[in-house]
Amino acid sequence: xxxxxxxxxxxxxxxxxxxxxxxxxxxxxxxxxxxxxxxxxxxxxxxxxxxxxxxxxxxxxxxxxxxxxxxxxxxxxxxxxxxxxxxxxxxxxxxxxxxxxxxxxxxxxxxxxxxxxxxxxxxxxxxxxxxxxxxxxxxxxxxxxxxxxxxxxxxxxxxxxxxxxxxxxxxxxxxxxxxxxxxxxxxxxxxxxxxxxxxxxxxxxxxxxxxxxxxxxxxxxxxxxxxxxxxxxxxxxxxxxxxxxxxxxxxxxxxxxxxxxxxxxxxxxxxxxxxxxxxxxxxxxxxxxxxxxxxxxxxxxxxxxxxxxxxxxxxxxxxxxxxxxxxxxxxxxxxxxxxxxxxxxxxxxxxxxxxxxxxxxxxxxxxxxxxxxxxxxxxxxxxxxxxxxxxxxxxxxxxxxxxxxxxxxxxxxxxxxxxxxxxxxxxxxxxxxxxxxxxxxxxxxxxxxxxxxxxxxxxxxxxxxxxxxxxxxxxxxxxxxxxxxx
Numbered sequence: 001x002x003x004x005x006x007x008x009x010x011x012x013x014x015x016x017x018x019x020x021x022x023x024x025x026x027x028x029x030x031x032x033x034x035x036x037x038x039x040x041x042x043x044x045x046x047x048x049x050x051x052x053x054x055x056x057x058x059x060x061x062x063x064x065x066x067x068x069x070x071x072x073x074x075x076x077x078x079x080x081x082x083x084x085x086x087x088x089x090x091x092x093x094x095x096x097x098x099x100x101x102x103x104x105x106x107x108x109x110x111x112x113x114x115x116x117x118x119x120x121x122x123x124x125x126x127x128x129x130x131x132x133x134x135x136x137x138x139x140x141x142x143x144x145x146x147x148x149x150x151x152x153x154x155x156x157x158x159x160x161x162x163x164x165x166x167x168x169x170x171x172x173x174x175x176x177x178x179x180x181x182x183x184x185x186x187x188x189x190x191x192x193x194x195x196x197x198x199x200x201x202x203x204x205x206x207x208x209x210x211x212x213x214x215x216x217x218x219x220x221x222x223x224x225x226x227x228x229x230x231x232x233x234x235x236x237x238x239x240x241x242x243x244x245x246x247x248x249x250x251x252x253x254x255x256x257x258x259x260x261x262x263x264x265x266x267x268x269x270x271x272x273x274x275x276x277x278x279x280x281x282x283x284x285x286x287x288x289x290x291x292x293x294x295x296x297x298x299x300x301x302x303x304x305x306x307x308x309x310x311x312x313x314x315x316x317x318x319x320x321x322x323x324x325x326x327x328x329x330x331x332x333x334x335x336x337x338x339x340x341x342x343x344x345x346x347x348x349x350x351x352x353x354x355x356x357x358x359x360x361x362x363x364x365x366x367x368x369x370x371x372x373x374x375x376x377x378x379x380x381x382x383x384x385x386x387x388x389x390x391x392x393x394x395x396x397x398x399x400x401x402x403x404x405x406x407x408x409x410x411x412x413x414x415x416x417x418x419x420x421x422x423x424x425x426x427x428x429x430x431x432x433x434x435x436x437x438x439x440x441x442x443x444x445x446x447x448x449x450x451x452x453x454x455x456x457x458x459x460x461x462x463x464x465x466x467x468x469x470x471x472x473x474x475x476x477x478x479x480x481x482x483x484x485x486x
Contacts, residue, residue, distance in 0.1 A: 087175050087472040089167065092156065096164045097473050098338075099152030100129060103390075105334045108465075108479045110386050112331050114379050118280060121374040122420045122480035124433040128387075130185060130254040131435045133165045134209065135395060135413060137202050138406035143394045150391040162206040168475065169208055175470060178310030179260040184232045185209035188225055189250040190216045194408045209252075217246040225251060233257055233432040236421050240434045249411050249439045258468065258477060260309035261428035266290050266367075268426045276368060277462040278484035285484065286369040287461065288426055296361035296456055297342045301325050301333045302465075304342070305363060305458050309428060313472060316429060318367065319465045320458065327481055330465045339474075359454075366459040370482055373421040383416040383435075398443050406439065414440030422480065431468060431478050 089097060104125040111123060129151055136147045137158055148155050153164075173181040185207040189195055195211050203209040214221045226239040232255035240253070266288040274287040295306040304319040319330050342357050376383035384396050395401050401412030415438035422431040460482075468478040 087171055087470065089473055092160060093164045093167060096153055096156065097475050099154065101338060101474060101476050103150060103152045104476045104479060105338065106390060107386065109331050109335050110389055111379070112328065112481065114386060118483055119485050120372040120480070120482045122372045122422045122431065122478055123374055123418060124256055124420055124478050126475065126477055127254045127256050127418060127433045127435040130165060130207065131252050131437045133161055134185065134203060134207055134252050135403060135437060136161055138199050139395065139403045140405070141402040143402035146392050146394055162202060166206040172470060172475065175472070176310040176313045179314050182232065182257040184255045186228055186253045187211040187250060189213050190248060193249050196405060196407060199406050216244050216248055228253065229255065229434050233434060236432045237419050237434050240417065240419055240436050248414065249407060249409065249441055252437045252439065253434065255434045256477065257432045259430045260314055263308040263310065263312050264292070265428065266426035271369065271426060274461060276484045279463055280485070283484055287366050288369055289366045292363050292365050293360055293453065294363050294365065295358045296363055296458065297356065297358045299342065299356050302330045303458060305365065306358065314468065314470055317467050317469060318460055320460055320462065327463050327465050362453050362455045364457045366461065368460060368482070369425045371423045372480060372482065374419070376418045383418055398440060401442055410442045411439040412442050414438045420478070422478065429468070
């Protein structure tokens with residue numbers, strides 16, 4: 001028996017009477033906190049279960065004095081099981097986070113159905129949420145209703161939306177000191193227009209966005225705005241605008257930059273060129289590999305792992321289609337069920353351990369080293385068309401948009417665009433995004449047993465879907481599909 005087995009027997013065995021409650025700390029910490037805050041009929045059994053899960057989470061990370069252990073067969077296995085610490089959200093904000101994830105997954109489906117090129121893509125609906133949140137601050141009537149309902153805020157009202165966005169801006173970057181996360185917003189306004197004082201005040205307080213008046217007829221303005229984009233994305237996205245229209249009222253921008261090392265990095269010595277099935281033939285690409293203790297699940301649609309970053313509060317969830325299934329099936333499954341079916345602690349309590357819910361496995365893990373860059377301008381109809389399909393229409397109408405509280409003239413969203421990029425390698429991941437909305441002037445008013453860790457193989461050598469997610473709040477930062485095709 002190796003030292004890993006001794007630690008598991010000593011520390012984990014007492015907790016497996018709770019149907020292996022500690023098998024996926026990332027998802028369960030999120031879910032149980034959500035249920036504690038939203039359920040008014042929580043009974044003592046559930047509370048006891050969640051207390052056991054929290055204790056088990058701490059014990060699992062104490063299972064070894066080292067992160068790499070010998071499994072008794074001379075093989076080194078990395079412990080990548082998570083130990084999340086919750087981000088503090090109000091009950092209402094947790095509902096917002098969950099339902100805004102619904103917007104995120106619906107956006108993923110809409111993009112996937114629009115872009116049938118077979119290419120890889122990455123986007124950040126959260127970045128869109130920030131830009132439209134700023135617009136929503138100035139909206140009224142049906143325009144506000146469409147924005148809030150589509151984004152998952154259920155007509156919560158401008159104040160509630162602003163409070164939620166401010167909480168994430170203030171606290172998501174602080175959740176893990178080992179993860180670099182920067183969220184920036186900016187407003188560039190045509191000097192011929194004047195922003196209303198209340199809008200300026202709201203933008204500064206809730207979105208940390210300062211308004212800057214510029215001469216939109218000057219060639220220097222394009223470079224100035226793109227320089228902001230380049231700075232906030234650490235050079236990964238050097239431009240977001242191809243031109244600045246002199247008649248445009250303002251440009252609202254959001255940028256998110258994420259950089260994190262894996263909790264345990266891949267050894268470059270183990271990276272080998274292997275075949276990847278793209279769906280249009282095989283191609284050779286560098287495949288990273290390691291043996292890990294990691295959260296894993298398998299159901300009829302997909303198998304998935306959560307690869308943690310930093311102190312494990314953030315992770316990349318990689319989902320591979322099962323035999324006979326495709327990435328389309330995974331995305332449809334996510335839209336229908338989200339992550340509740342694989343992160344449901346009540347189901348875990350009533351099921352055979354590991355039956356359709358995340359739990360700890362010893363995984364033979366392979367993941368390609370890759371880069372992906374996306375631009376909504378390349379999609380049919382662009383970003384505005386995607387959002388119109390999802391239910392936001394009036395904000396884009398130059399006659400009937402109800403956005404009177406932004407500046408001295410009523411405005412509408414004349415253009416929108418998002419660029420995003422991700423790099424995944426042995427060290428970790430670096431991802432960034434910029435979203436811009438150009439505002440135009442409307443044309444008219446309007447019993448204790450020895451524990452055995454199960455084993456599985458997870459070779460991401462065919463197209464897969466992935467999300468980068470903060471687990472205590474459940475907030476999804478990026479969504480993507482990798483097909484092996486640029």
